[in-house]
Amino acid sequence: MIGLVSLDGSARPLANELHAAWPESSRVHHASRGNCFQEPEAMWFALGRYEQVVAFAPLATVVSLIGRLDIDVPRGTALLCVDPQRRYVIPLTWPSTGAEELAQEVAAVLGVTPVLTGPGPRPDAPVRPDVTGRSDAPGRSDAPADAPVLRIIDQEDPGDSDLLVFPRTLVVGIGAGSGTEPGEVMRLLSDTLKETGLARSSIARLATVTGKADHPAVRWAAFCLTGVPVDEHPAQALAGVPVPNPSAVVGAAVGTASVAEAAALASAPGGELVVAKRKSATATVAIARAALRGRLALVGLGSGEHDLLVPRALAELRRASAVVGTTDAVEAVAGLLRPGIRRIATDDGVGAALDPVETAVTLASHGHAVALVALGDGSVLDMPPPGPYDVHRVPGLPDRPADVRAELPVDGQGDPA
Structure with missing residues (x-):
């Protein structure tokens, strides 16, 4: 269509x-x-x-x-x-x-x-990644120094980026009264975004108190934001969320001293309030940023031969934004990686050797999808400490012929059971 x-x-x-x-x-x-x-x-x-x-x-x-x-x-x-x-x-x-x-x-x-403009920059050309402006993550990009910068940020373009990606990290909390007109919330939100420089494209969802998702002003805002979902939270639950600007008047009327701020935080667990509540005549909005949660996959590579990798290991390598391991392990999977993926060899002989687990944990804590790789079945990889990331262990196959691998039982996802 x-x-x-x-x-x-x-x-x-x-x-x-x-x-x-x-x-x-x-x-x-x-x-x-x-x-x-x-x-x-x-x-x-x-x-x-x-x-x-x-x-x-x-x-x-x-x-x-x-x-x-x-x-x-x-x-x-x-x-x-x-x-x-x-x-x-x-x-x-x-x-x-x-x-x-x-x-x-x-x-x-x-x-x-x-008017045909001909070929433009290839979408798979190498880029230098920059996640929310951070430059403290270990390792280095293999993209050339003059490659465009890919900045992942939920704010307006700072003016020095070549490529921007707007992650859906923002949650808008909404408070609306019985007299709130359908367009009032959206006008207040548009003014708030303009004043704060936050990107409209990064709004992931709306949040409010139970019973307000069908309010015309909330429904209109969801429609204007291309149908983002609306979360509802019971007043009792919102009453337990610490907020910077509680209101006794609202508490007496609704059962919670905060709707917009508390609802935004309730739908962004582990996140932070980035815009305190803004008010119009009968509505309030507040914006929270959800915590960036990384992904850390511990991948055993078997002998390092591509045809001996289980499908799930291949999937983790291709979804990763960074691959960490010894030089031999990183080089073994180099041909499988998407262009621009950071390859970090912890024993490359340049400077002091890095601890593989610590390096991978640091990147995952900054929101990256990281594959920590090792030759063999991956048993040498220590389980990382808990943090703001999800951990997945993907054992590689031991050294065996491809025809033997084909006879192994598989689970529902196509990986060896």
Whole structure:
């Protein structure tokens, strides 16, 4: 299904014309400046729902929305811009997404000129990762020094990044009264995001007190945020959450001295309140950041031969953002890793040797997915201490022929039992 979005009133006829040509394979949406579904909301909605999106607006409008308002274009999405004056159609995403082919089809239907930009930067090109601006993690990136910086951050672009990823780390707590108008919460939240510099794309969920999820203002906010889920917490549970700004008046009326702050923290266990409650006439919002939880996989590599690795070990290596181990172990899996994954050999002879477990734990504590690898069955890998990460032990197969491996029993996930 193709999403057709008119961001400009003059573009509606053109969007309707393309929809009429493709009635079974397209859906059309018109932004309106008179309600919540304005240009940013329309783009967020379309990019969150469709893998192919055609935006009808001047090129400057589309580029401004994406670059200035932190609109996240999901990987693999084909995004096109059609000039409302019926002059051109421009693909704005990788050729590999099929954007250029779609542009040719749009051009044939509407009689506009396709402006094909040719190959752009490859999405799998090496990058230098930077998670929330941290530079204290051990190890080093194998990407070249002039590789673009990939910054994972839930705030506005600091101005020196090449590539940004907005993780869904923010929880918005909402308090709404019986007289709160449908658009009041969203207006308050938009102002709060603008003042604090937090990225709208990083909002993962909304949270409120039990009975308020169906409040028109809460439902409208969820709709404007492309359908994020809404958590409800009993007033009794919220009353036990420590908050910086309790209210005796609210406590007497609702049964908890805080709704917005307490609900945000309740839906972000282990996290922190990053925006204290902000108030409008009848509504409140507060924002919490969920704790970054890493992943630490202890992977036994068997003999280091690729065809002797269990499928789960391969999956852990390919999902990792960093691989830690001795030089022999890291080199044994180098050919299996995605481009840009950090390879940290703890005994590479450069400086003092690092402790493998300590190095892996440090990275996982910063939110990375880490594979701690060892030749053999992985029994030499010590179980790491508890921390803000999930631990998974993946034993490798002992040295044996591939045909013997094929006869081993498997569990429901396809790994040796």
